[in-house]
Amino acid sequence: EIVLTQSPGTLSLSLGERATLSCRASQRIVSNYLAWYQQKPGQAPRLLIYGASIRATGIPDRFSGSGSGTDFTLTISRLEPADFAVYYCQQYGSSPPYTFGQGTNLEIK
Amino acid sequence: QVQLVESGGGVVQPGMSLRLSCAASGFTFSSYPMHWVRQAPGKRLEWVATISYDASNKYFADSVRGRFNISRDYSKNTLFLQMNSLRGEDTAVYYCARDLAEADGTGEMDHWGQGTLVTVSS
Numbered sequence: 001e002i003v004l005t006q007s008p009g010t011l012s013l014s015l016g017e018r019a020t021l022s023c024r025a026s027q028r029i030v031s032n033y034l035a036w037y038q039q040k041p042g043q044a045p046r047l048l049i050y051g052a053s054i055r056a057t058g059i060p061d062r063f064s065g066s067g068s069g070t071d072f073t074l075t076i077s078r079l080e081p082a083d084f085a086v087y088y089c090q091q092y093g094s095s096p097p098y099t100f101g102q103g104t105n106l107e108i109k
Numbered sequence: 110q111v112q113l114v115e116s117g118g119g120v121v122q123p124g125m126s127l128r129l130s131c132a133a134s135g136f137t138f139s140s141y142p143m144h145w146v147r148q149a150p151g152k153r154l155e156w157v158a159t160i161s162y163d164a165s166n167k168y169f170a171d172s173v174r175g176r177f178n179i180s181r182d183y184s185k186n187t188l189f190l191q192m193n194s195l196r197g198e199d200t201a202v203y204y205c206a207r208d209l210a211e212a213d214g215t216g217e218m219d220h221w222g223q224g225t226l227v228t229v230s231s
Binding site for chain 1: 146204209215
């Protein structure tokens, strides 16, 4: 099973700043099958990025994903109030098991 | 629009059973793999189970294999999770989610329900 480790655990930034979130896998993720989700308190997760770098429908271009192999990054270019949430990475592929990282809590500084 | 509505959660004693339902609408239910994902209080998301679009394949996390079963009813556009021999560590919000891709799918989950809380406690 692939273990995903996200860093930092908590990221404190101000409005308008750039956020860089990291997700590291315990082994190579084939075909860049890596997704990012945003979750706000009391809500279901929302798909942001899949295929490591493809924005899901309706996701603003302030969100971008990059990386390959074992190291992946989610970047939010200019933080807006609605962006403060917990972010999870997920690895997937042609068949399960699927795993999620432990999350990064993005909070307002 | 795509809508997923879970139901069936509640408080149960250890060792008991519970069946969760997820009513799907706004898309061709028979074309997509479906997933159950859970989240214990304050914890990360945990994939639980996946069923293929045609129900020919089912996959389970090691933590629930042999105790949980996933199924789907095409006439009712509903996904189910039968949970037996429940344990305290099964306490979580359970979400159903649709795969991004039709047919074989790949595992990205592009639509989620609001979740249903299962509490296992004596």
